[in-house]
Every structure is written in structure tokens, then in C-alpha cells.
Amino acid sequence: xxxxxxxxxxxxxxxxxxxxxxxxxxxxxxxxxxxxxxxxxxxxxxxxxxxxxxxxxxxxxxxxxxxxxxxxxxxxxxxxxxxxxxxxxxxxxxxxxxxxxxxxxxxxxxxxxxxxxxxxxxx
Numbered sequence: 001x002x003x004x005x006x007x008x009x010x011x012x013x014x015x016x017x018x019x020x021x022x023x024x025x026x027x028x029x030x031x032x033x034x035x036x037x038x039x040x041x042x043x044x045x046x047x048x049x050x051x052x053x054x055x056x057x058x059x060x061x062x063x064x065x066x067x068x069x070x071x072x073x074x075x076x077x078x079x080x081x082x083x084x085x086x087x088x089x090x091x092x093x094x095x096x097x098x099x100x101x102x103x104x105x106x107x108x109x110x111x112x113x114x115x116x117x118x119x120x121x122x123x
Contacts, residue, residue: 012061013058013062013066014057015057015066016065016066016067016068017067017070018067020077022067023036023077026065030065032065033063033064033065033092033118034066034093035064035065035066035067035089035090035092035114036066036068036089036092037049037053037066037068037069037089038071038078038083038087038088038090039068039069039071039086040071040072041072045086045087046086046087049087049105052105052106052107052110053089056110056114060114085102085103087104088100089110098117098118099113
């Protein structure tokens with residue numbers, strides 16, 4: 001159960017869709033690293049990226065939280081973050097963006113991108 005809203009939490013590892021408010025909340029309060037997938041239902045590249053993101057999320061359940069932001073429902077957030085194309089991925093830890101990638105990646109490349117982002121030495 002969520003300590004804030006008392007709703008049941010999804011612990012399957014599946015990516016969870018969030019709105020702008022929840023995006024901000026997750027990034028500032030998550031005790032684990034976060035991968036954000038900015039996507040659009042109508043975009044073929046996003047459809048190609050879905051299984052990659054899904055596999056990554058399930059393999060890293062409990063270690064990395066994966067959330068999805070629908071670009072059609074959060075255009076102001078994307079504009080504020082300077083995201084001009086989907087899919088775009090963010091790697092965030094402790095509320096700080098560590099890495100960003102635009103475009104589809106095959107599974108092994110996506111895994112390497114996230115791994116590099118979360119294992120960078122502190123500055």
C-alpha cells in the first residue's frame with residue numbers, strides 16, 4: 001500500500017503510467033533510480049520501444065522504477081523539459097537527471113544505456 005494515498009502499489013515491475021503531478025512526486029521521492037519513458041500511443045517508434053522498456057522494467061523490479069509519461073496528456077511537461085520527440089528516456093536518481101536518450105534502442109543497448117547512467121561516479 002502507498003504510504004501517501006493508501007492505494008495498492010503495483011509490484012510486478014511493469015512500467016506505470018504517471019501524469020505530470022505524479023512524475024514530479026516520483027522523481028523527488030523514489031528511493032530507487034527511475035527510468036522515465038516519454039511516449040505517444042500513435043507513434044510507431046514508441047510501439048517498437050514498448051517491449052524493450054517492459055522487459056527492462058520487469059528484470060529490474062525492485063531495483064529501478066520505470067514510469068511512462070504520455071506526451072499527449074502532458075505537453076507542458078515535455079515542453080518544460082525540452083523534449084521534442086518521442087520516445088525519449090530519462091535516467092533519474094535522487095531527483096537529478098543523470099542521462100537522457102531520444103529514440104528507440106534494441107534491448108542490449110537500452111540496458112547498457114541505463115546501466116551506464118546509474119553507475120556513473122559522483123561528481
